[in-house]
Each structure stands twice: as structure tokens, then as C-alpha cells.
Amino acid sequence: MQRQEFNQLLNDILKPHSIKDFCPNGLQVEGKNKIKKIVTGVTASQALIDAAIDEQADAILVHHGYFWKGESQPITGMKKRRIAALLANDINLFAYHLPLDIHPEIGNNAQLAKLLDIEIQTGLEPVANSVAMKGHLKTPLNGDEFAAKIAKMLNRAPLTSLVRTSKIHTIAxxxxxxxxxxxxxxxxxxxxxxxxxxxEQTIHSSREQNIDFFAAGHHATERYGIKALGELLAKEYGFEVNFIDIDNPV
Ligand SMILES: [Zn+2]
Incomplete structure (x- = not known):
């Protein structure tokens, strides 16, 4: 598929125009015109770029790309090395941030909820396009049981603040x-x-307002949206897609 057509396809799926974000969504660094082989990953780190070069990918598709509001603008150091590697290898970089968090089927929240048997009902914020969501556990569990489930499904023990004695029914x-x-x-x-x-303050919020809290990893909770997007592109549109998980303990 041609680059612009691919960008349009992604925009049709993720609808970034309706969402206010902290970075540009869509094509961030232009590479070759024809796209067939795609590497997906959470963050466009140097390790992911190097893996995509090894795979001879035409495009990298990530959740965390570049050019964040407030970051230093000059293309120097780490930023220069990453962009130079993309340009030297003619690899396109596409990134979708909030649109990929909130997509109702392939989004990070939706995919994490599916993995942990959470039924999402509606947004937590009283606005359209709420980034946080709320719903309930399909099977109520106590805090320890839910922490064990997270550890098993995400392959990573969560940091917890368990302050309630009764089972978790509702969850955001x-x-x-x-x-x-x-x-x-x-x-x-x-x-x-x-x-x-x-x-630090999150734990006090949990203790003083009697709400169980789970931090299951920024990276670990955001693997699933980009993975689902890649799977959709492979299944519905015939792209060759490889999800590469560059682990990150945070
Ligand atoms: Zn993130």
C-alpha cells in the first residue's frame, strides 16, 4: 500500500482528528513510499528501530512516538540518532497516542480490560472521549486475587495499595x-x-479514600493496543506485521 493511503487507513480506524493530544498522530517521519512489512511496538526507541532495520521493515507503528509538547526541539543526541537511523533506512514512523488509548475495540484500555475480564461501561470523565474508563469485574475478586490475575496475564507483578476488605466489583x-x-x-x-x-501521592489517595489501587506498568499495560492494531492490519489488509516487545520495567 502507498504511504499516504496507509496513513489514511490508520486515520480512518483511529480517528485522531477528534482528539486533543500532546503529540502529532499519524506519519511522524517519512520513509519509503510502499508499505508491506510493518513492525509494531510500544515505543519508538532505538532498540525497536534497530529491530525494524534487522527485519527490513517498511514502517514502524507505535503508541509512543516523537515530538511531544514541551520536549526540547533541536534534533540532537538520542533524538538525532533515532531519526538518522529511520531516514538512513527509509523507514516510515507512524505513531498514535491517545487515539490508540481510547479506541473502543483495539484501544489500550479496551484490550487490557478484555485481558483482565473487566466489562467497560463508560468513560470515567464526564466528557466525550474520556481517556479513563469505568466498569466492573465480570467475576468480583478481592484485591489479592486481582493482583495475582494481573501478574499472571501481564507477566509482571503490579505495585498495589490494597485497603479494602471486600471484593472488587466496580473498577476504573x-x-x-x-x-x-x-x-x-x-x-x-x-x-x-x-x-x-x-x-508517591497516589498511595495516600488510595489509603485515605478507601480505593484499591494497582499500578501494572506503563509499558505492560500499553502493549495490547498496538498489538491488536497490527493484528487487524495483518488480518484485514494483508500486511506482514511483527509485534516486537522491547521490555521496560516501568
Ligand atoms: Zn503511554
Whole structure:
């Protein structure tokens, strides 16, 4: 498929125009015109670029790309090395941030919920395109049981703050660095909050508002959206897609 046609296809699937974001969504670094072989991954790190070069990929498709609001603009150091490697190998870089978090089927939240048997009902924020979601566990579990389930499914033990004695029925979630939403979940009387990262203050929010908290890893909670997008591109459109997981303990 031609590059522009591929970009349009991704935009049709992920609808980035309706979402305010902190980075450009879509084609971030232009490479060759014809795209057949795609490497997907969570972050466009040097390790992922090197793996894509080894695979002779035409494009890299990620959740965390480049050119974030507030970052230093000059293309120097680490940023220069990454972009130079892409350009030297004529590899396209496509990135989708919030549109990939919130997509109702292949999004990070939707895919994580599916993996952990969470039924999503609606957005946590009272706005259209809420990034955080809320719903319930299909089978109520106590905090320890749910932590064990996360460890098993994500292959990584979560950091927890378990403050309740009864089972978790209702739960809110936001993949990645969504710890700031814990207070909104607590205000709404939700039993538990699940995200990728924790801050020092998150634990006090959990303890003082009686809400169980799980930080299951920014990287670990955001593997599944980009993986599902790649699987869709392979299945429905015949692309050769390889998801490469460059592990990250955070
Ligand atoms: Zn993220």
C-alpha cells in the first residue's frame, strides 16, 4: 500500500482528528513510499528501530512516538540518532497516542480490560472521549486475587495499595501514566483503580479514600493496543506485521 493511503487507513480506524493530544498522530517521519512489512511496538526507541532495520521493515507503528509538547526541539543526541537511523533506512514512523488509548475495540484500555475480564461501561470523565474508563469485574475478586490475575496475564507483578476488605466489583482504568485519575474514581465511589504508573501521592489517595489501587506498568499495560492494531492490519489488509516487545520495567 502507498504511504499516504496507509496513513489514511490508520486515520480512518483511529480517528485522531477528534482528539486533543500532546503529540502529532499519524506519519511522524517519512520513509519509503510502499508499505508491506510493518513492525509494531510500544515505543519508538532505538532498540525497536534497530529491530525494524534487522527485519527490513517498511514502517514502524507505535503508541509512543516523537515530538511531544514541551520536549526540547533541536534534533540532537538520542533524538538525532533515532531519526538518522529511520531516514538512513527509509523507514516510515507512524505513531498514535491517545487515539490508540481510547479506541473502543483495539484501544489500550479496551484490550487490557478484555485481558483482565473487566466489562467497560463508560468513560470515567464526564466528557466525550474520556481517556479513563469505568466498569466492573465480570467475576468480583478481592484485591489479592486481582493482583495475582494481573501478574499472571501481564507477566509482571503490579505495585498495589490494597485497603479494602471486600471484593472488587466496580473498577476504573487508564493504561499508561494515568495515576492522576485515582481521585476522580474515588469521588465516584468506585472500588478499585488500575493504571500503569504510580506517584508517591497516589498511595495516600488510595489509603485515605478507601480505593484499591494497582499500578501494572506503563509499558505492560500499553502493549495490547498496538498489538491488536497490527493484528487487524495483518488480518484485514494483508500486511506482514511483527509485534516486537522491547521490555521496560516501568
Ligand atoms: Zn503511554
Amino acid at each position: 482504568l487508564c493504561t499508561g501514566g494515568g495515576q492522576g485519575y485515582i481521585d476522580l474514581a474515588a469521588e465516584q465511589g468506585i472500588d478499585a483503580y488500575l493504571t500503569g504508573e504510580a506517584s
